[in-house]
Amino acid sequence: MRIEQHPILEFEKGEKIKFYLDGKEMIGFKGDTIASALYASGIYKLSESKKLRRPRGIFCAVGHCSSCLMIVDGIPNVRTCTTPLKEGMKIETQNQEVVLNE
Amino acid sequence: MDENKVIICRCEDVTLAEIRNLIKQGFTTVEEIKRLVRSGMGPCQGKTCGLLIAREIAEITNTSIEKIEIQNMRPPYGGVTFEEVIAGDTIEE
Amino acid sequence: MNNIEKAELIVVGGGPAGLSAALAAADYGVNVILVEEREFLGGQLVKQTHRFFGSEKEYAGTRGIDISKFLVEKIKENENIKILTSSRVLGIYNDKIVTILANNKMIKYSPKALILATGASEKFLAFENNDLPGVFGAGAVQTLMNLYGVLPSKKILMVGSGNIGLIVSYQLLQAGVKVACIIEAAPRIGGYSVHASKLARMGVPILTSHTIKKAVGKDKVEGAIICQLDSSWREIKDTEQFIKCDAICLSVGLSPLTDLLKQANVKTSYVPELGGYIPLRDENMETSIKNLFVAGDVSGIEEATSAIIEGQIAGLNVAKRIKKDIDNQVKIEKKIAEAKDELELLRAGPVGEKVRNGLKKIGLDPLKNYGEKVSTEEFDISFLMKTGIPSKENLKKKLPLSEDVFNKGPIAISECFQQFPCDPCVKSCPFDAISENGSINNIPYVNFEKCTGCGICVSKCPGLAMFVVQKNYTDSTSLVTLPYEFLPKPVKNQIVLVLNREGTEICEGTVKRVRDGKIQDKTTVVTIEIPKEYFLEARNIKVDGGQKHG
Numbered sequence: 001m002r003i004e005q006h007p008i009l010e011f012e013k014g015e016k017i018k019f020y021l022d023g024k025e026m027i028g029f030k031g032d033t034i035a036s037a038l039y040a041s042g043i044y045k046l047s048e049s050k051k052l053r054r055p056r057g058i059f060c061a062v063g064h065c066s067s068c069l070m071i072v073d074g075i076p077n078v079r080t081c082t083t084p085l086k087e088g089m090k091i092e093t094q095n096q097e098v099v100l101n102e
Numbered sequence: 103m104d105e106n107k108v109i110i111c112r113c114e115d116v117t118l119a120e121i122r123n124l125i126k127q128g129f130t131t132v133e134e135i136k137r138l139v140r141s142g143m144g145p146c147q148g149k150t151c152g153l154l155i156a157r158e159i160a161e162i163t164n165t166s167i168e169k170i171e172i173q174n175m176r177p178p179y180g181g182v183t184f185e186e187v188i189a190g191d192t193i194e195e
Numbered sequence: 196m197n198n199i200e201k202a203e204l205i206v207v208g209g210g211p212a213g214l215s216a217a218l219a220a221a222d223y224g225v226n227v228i229l230v231e232e233r234e235f236l237g238g239q240l241v242k243q244t245h246r247f248f249g250s251e252k253e254y255a256g257t258r259g260i261d262i263s264k265f266l267v268e269k270i271k272e273n274e275n276i277k278i279l280t281s282s283r284v285l286g287i288y289n290d291k292i293v294t295i296l297a298n299n300k301m302i303k304y305s306p307k308a309l310i311l312a313t314g315a316s317e318k319f320l321a322f323e324n325n326d327l328p329g330v331f332g333a334g335a336v337q338t339l340m341n342l343y344g345v346l347p348s349k350k351i352l353m354v355g356s357g358n359i360g361l362i363v364s365y366q367l368l369q370a371g372v373k374v375a376c377i378i379e380a381a382p383r384i385g386g387y388s389v390h391a392s393k394l395a396r397m398g399v400p401i402l403t404s405h406t407i408k409k410a411v412g413k414d415k416v417e418g419a420i421i422c423q424l425d426s427s428w429r430e431i432k433d434t435e436q437f438i439k440c441d442a443i444c445l446s447v448g449l450s451p452l453t454d455l456l457k458q459a460n461v462k463t464s465y466v467p468e469l470g471g472y473i474p475l476r477d478e479n480m481e482t483s484i485k486n487l488f489v490a491g492d493v494s495g496i497e498e499a500t501s502a503i504i505e506g507q508i509a510g511l512n513v514a515k516r517i518k519k520d521i522d523n524q525v526k527i528e529k530k531i532a533e534a535k536d537e538l539e540l541l542r543a544g545p546v547g548e549k550v551r552n553g554l555k556k557i558g559l560d561p562l563k564n565y566g567e568k569v570s571t572e573e574f575d576i577s578f579l580m581k582t583g584i585p586s587k588e589n590l591k592k593k594l595p596l597s598e599d600v601f602n603k604g605p606i607a608i609s610e611c612f613q614q615f616p617c618d619p620c621v622k623s624c625p626f627d628a629i630s631e632n633g634s635i636n637n638i639p640y641v642n643f644e645k646c647t648g649c650g651i652c653v654s655k656c657p658g659l660a661m662f663v664v665q666k667n668y669t670d671s672t673s674l675v676t677l678p679y680e681f682l683p684k685p686v687k688n689q690i691v692l693v694l695n696r697e698g699t700e701i702c703e704g705t706v707k708r709v710r711d712g713k714i715q716d717k718t719t720v721v722t723i724e725i726p727k728e729y730f731l732e733a734r735n736i737k738v739d740g741g742q743k744h745g
Contacts, residue, residue: 177286
């Protein structure tokens with residue numbers, strides 16, 4: 001959900017940005033990071049932890065922790081909380097330890 | 103409290119139970135524990151777990167936390183690709 | 196090795212400390228490279244919607260977001276500063292070669308001096324399911340709602356009552372989030388009392404001696420189990436309580452982000468008063484390595500105002516070393532002395548005691564010149580610091596001694612009972628009617644003879660602790676003027692619910708006047724007419740039609 005009205009801040013919603021989460025079409029706005037767009041669309045679980053398979057979501061939102069790592073356009077371990085959202089991005093949930101290609 | 107459900111190192115999935123177990127086995131420095139279970143070696147480089155592990159060691163070994171060293175830090179801070187390293191080394195003629 | 200670029204000063208971190216360090220040095224002609232990891236400058240300031248405390252000289256009374264805009268503008272105008280955003284310092288090596296990742300290229304620099312202003316990271320807490328989605332650091336909550344306009348939660352549990360916990364709780368309310376309660380492990384609220392009072396009068400419970408045991412939920416937080424602690428921080432049996440919420444916000448302190456300092460082998464020491472492992476440094480902010488300076492939270496957790504001043508001290512010291520002409524030396528020396536003075540004054544009050552103790556541990560004398568000005572708490576604020584609600588005795592001490600005073604018309608009442616460095620009320624009064632008796636660390640008092648009840652101070656006080664009362668408005672009613680920072684804004688002649696300092700509804704009131712202009716700067720000043728018996732109770736209002744979200 002987005003904050004529509006705020007007593008102190010003014011949020012100018014930028015233009016719509018289309019992107020994909022595990023193949024599904026999603027909408028974010030210019031100015032969003034990948035994680036903020038996902039959270040606003042009700043996606044709270046971004047990954048599963050690599051050994052215990054525990055669900056993880058945004059935790060620090062400033063690029064310090066590892067809870068928001070996802071696969072972005074084929075590149076694993078991208079910090080989605082600090083990566084600006086771009087048109088057509090393909091985001092995938094990262095569910096296991098990334099194994100290098102043979 | 104179920105210590106298996108208390109996460110100390112989020113990056114490498116290390117629980118409080120594991121940490122306490124290691125300390126009780128005699129691994130009483132942050133650096134040793136790091137080398138055994140990788141706590142502090144993940145993407146956050148010990149920003150969330152470092153202090154928690156230091157505190158556990160202090161408590162279990164009855165040492166003052168001032169005396170406990172946190173893990174070493176080495177470059178690079180954050181990931182960097184070889185491509186990026188090489189790009190900077192190219193001297194423009 | 197001809198691909199190592201020479202530089203004069205590299206500043207790492209574009210938060211308040213880094214910005215002011217870069218400016219201070221660049222003003223004397225030092226060429227500065229300012230490196231910031233994010234794509235924007237301002238650091239945590241860009242999320243701070245509240246007005247800052249401190250001295251007017253260092254932007255007190257101004258909202259953090261506006262301080263950030265001001266500093267960033269000055270940085271961008273300065274020709275001596277090269278800005279590298281979306282750039283990360285990867286390493287600092289023993290020979291002081293610095294590697295920076297910018298534009299997908301790792302570049303190497305050899306600077307004459309370095310200032311590290313890397314800030315802090317949030318502490319984590321060990322409890323069951325502490326990694327469940329919906330468990331956030333306070334910074335994350337602020338980032339989502341104040342930077343991206345995303346609603347972090349509908350109902351949240353706040354863990355920690357330091358200034359950050361209190362401020363973020365208030366900001367959550369402003370964004371339209373319900374705050375289930377604020378829990379604090381210590382027996383006393385950690386932040387400033389005025390922040391706690393703002394929440395108390397919104398009806399948010401603050402539970403001291405409470406901690407979180409468990410986050411509940413499958414794939415996302417659905418609630419939390421909290422419990423009470425005894426005086427030795429042990430759980431009291433059978434005090435478990437389930438709190439229904441969809442998010443848990445951890446605000447349990449910050450620790451300095453010393454990764455780069457440790458790479459450079461700067462000597463550090465564990466000082467809990469300053470947040471954990473901090474670099475040893477001298478009063479000029481220089482570390483154990485020559486020409487490597489620190490400023491702001493990385494040198495020990497404090498707040499943005501001291502970070503700005505520390506940045507100045509570090510930046511000026513670099514300028515002094517690099518720009519050696521006599522004329523500059525004298526000017527810079529004078530500025531350094533002024534900045535140090537300012538910093539000492541900020542730390543001289545009772546709330547600065549923790550930081551002073553921490554600084555003493557690393558061999559600094561935090562009160563060289565202000566030793567005589569150290570003050571201790573003037574009031575007994577134990578009840579206030581447990582609940583956020585001032586005691587009757589506290590209130591009485593700030594009211595006029597004689598009933599006659601109320602006959603002259605409206606007068607300002609200051610509900611500020613704790614000594615911390617702050618002076619916008621004093622500075623904003625056009626009639627010179629508010630005084631702190633010479634030190635910004637003292638409690639402000641209203642001179643009722645001079646006060647006209649104009650209400651300017653009501654929107655200027657960062658703690659929202661100034662009110663105006665006109666007891667004898669009519670035979671049966673009084674007027675109370677209060678600050679209001681929520682939506683919807685009340686309109687003239689509207690009937691509103693009136694709340695007391697505990698957030699309890701006590702009566703209805705009629706809005707007589709709404710001031711919401713440039714001077715108020717979004718802190719709306721509302722005057723309500725209420726039954727006379729409540730003129731010392733009415734301190735908040737509830738306006739029909741809450742905030743809507745889509």
